[in-house]
Amino acid sequence: MSNNDLQQVIRDFKAYLEQEQRKGLKAVPRTVNRPKIIAKFKAKAATVGLGKSAALDQLHQEYAGCQNCPLGRTRNKFVFGEGSADARLMFIGEGPGFDEDQTGRPFIGKAGQLLTKAIETTIDLQREEVYIGNIVKCHPMKNPDQPTLRGNDRPPAAEEMNACLPIITRQIEIIKPEIICLLGRTAAQAILRSNAGIHELRDKFHILNFSGHEVKCIATVHPASCLYDPANKKYVWEDFKKIRALLKKTSTQI
Ligand code: URA
Numbered sequence: 001m002s003n004n005d006l007q008q009v010i011r012d013f014k015a016y017l018e019q020e021q022r023k024g025l026k027a028v029p030r031t032v033n034r035p036k037i038i039a040k041f042k043a044k045a046a047t048v049g050l051g052k053s054a055a056l057d058q059l060h061q062e063y064a065g066c067q068n069c070p071l072g073r074t075r076n077k078f079v080f081g082e083g084s085a086d087a088r089l090m091f092i093g094e095g096p097g098f099d100e101d102q103t104g105r106p107f108i109g110k111a112g113q114l115l116t117k118a119i120e121t122t123i124d125l126q127r128e129e130v131y132i133g134n135i136v137k138c139h140p141m142k143n144p145d146q147p148t149l150r151g152n153d154r155p156p157a158a159e160e161m162n163a164c165l166p167i168i169t170r171q172i173e174i175i176k177p178e179i180i181c182l183l184g185r186t187a188a189q190a191i192l193r194s195n196a197g198i199h200e201l202r203d204k205f206h207i208l209n210f211s212g213h214e215v216k217c218i219a220t221v222h223p224a225s226c227l228y229d230p231a232n233k234k235y236v237w238e239d240f241k242k243i244r245a246l247l248k249k250t251s252t253q254i
Contacts, residue, residue, distance in 0.1 A: 009045050011212050012173070016041060047174065052085035055174045059167065063137070069163035071138035071156075076147060077104035081133030081171060088247060089123070090131040090177040091115070092168060094186040094222065095156050101139035101147070106132045111224035115183070118223070122240040123247070133171055135190050136164040155186050165190065173211045178250055179243055180208075180215050184222025191217060198222075202239055205246070218242060 017025075020037075028037065043062055047055040060080045066072050079096040082105055091107075099109035107115050116127045136156040139147075146152055156164075168191075172180065182188040185198040192206055201219040208215050220239035226232045 009048050012044055012048065013041060016044065044170065047170075052174050052176075056085050056171065059170050059174065063167055066137070069138075069160045071136065071140060071160050074141060074144035074147060075138035076101045079104055079106050079134060079137050079139075080167075081106055081131065081137075083127070083131035084129055085131070085175060087129065087131035087175055088178045088250075089125065089129075089243065090133065090172065090175060090180045091119075091183055092180060092187045092191060093132070093134045093183040095134045095136035095160075096139045097153050098139070098150050100134075106134055107223075110227055111222070114226055115223045118236055118240055122237055123244045125247075131171070131175055131177065133168055135168055135187050136160050137167060138164075161186075161190055169210065172215065173213065176210075176213045177215060179205075179246060180217045181239070181243060182217060182219040184220075184225070188219035192219065199235075202235060203242075205242070216246065 017028075047058050050058065063080070064078050066078065075096075077096075077100075079100045083090075093107060096106065097109050097111070099112070100106055106112070115132075119125055119127055119130060138160075140154050140156045140160060141147065141152045142154045143149070143152055180191070182191055182201075185201075188198055188201045189195060191208070192201060194201060198219060198221055202221065203218075205216040205218050208217050218239055221232045221235045223236065226236060
């Protein structure tokens with residue numbers, strides 16, 4: 001292991017302990033859950049030194065059979081996320097809906113098609129050039145006994161988000177995007193650790209640090225809300241224009 005890799009392992013471990021501390025950990029117990037903590041850290045350390053794509057693949061494999069929350073029992077497909085591992089821009093939504101659960105791909109239903117079009121026309125990037133993920137990776141359903149019913153979606157519960165947050169955090173740490181666009185209130189509140197509404201959070205960049213990597217996060221309204229009320233499109237347009245301008249600015253700052 002090179003010196004750089006070792007430093008990355010130490011940074012990751014420090015960030016991991018800080019994250020656990022925020023969740024209420026006061027000390028690492030001598031016995032209770034130690035093997036679990038060590039296993040978790042080992043899995044994380046194993047991705048250090050790998051290329052971004054291989055690290056994402058490894059993370060995907062690690063969680064593909066995840067049963068860390070009740071959604072694992074009712075999902076059809078685990079929706080890890082997709083796009084460029086080298087993306088400068090990452091999108092984070094709430095969680096898979098019906099179409100995503102059927103296919104295992106994020107944002108491919110009606111809201112996803114609107115998102116794809118907005119990325120291409122307003123930001124001037126192709127969908128394949130960005131990375132698209134969600135806070136939770138399995139479809140939260142109002143009635144899990146009816147997995148083939150459309151419109152059976154609900155926002156993820158706090159316990160489901162808490163169980164899933166380590167995955168999106170690792171995705172961010174691996175990809176190291178310059179900008180993250182948070183789609184809708186659920187994603188914005190979860191990543192920005194805020195209870196504020198979407199209109200208070202959107203329209204500006206929030207600087208966040210992920211294991212020593214600084215990311216500019218901007219929230220906007222969820223594309224699905226534009227399907228219900230097309231007047232919401234103007235917010236997406238305004239926020240995406242800000243993203244486009246920042247991407248342009250940073251690509252000429254060399
Ligand atoms: N809505 C989301 O938040 N994510 C998806 O992947 C699809 C719809």
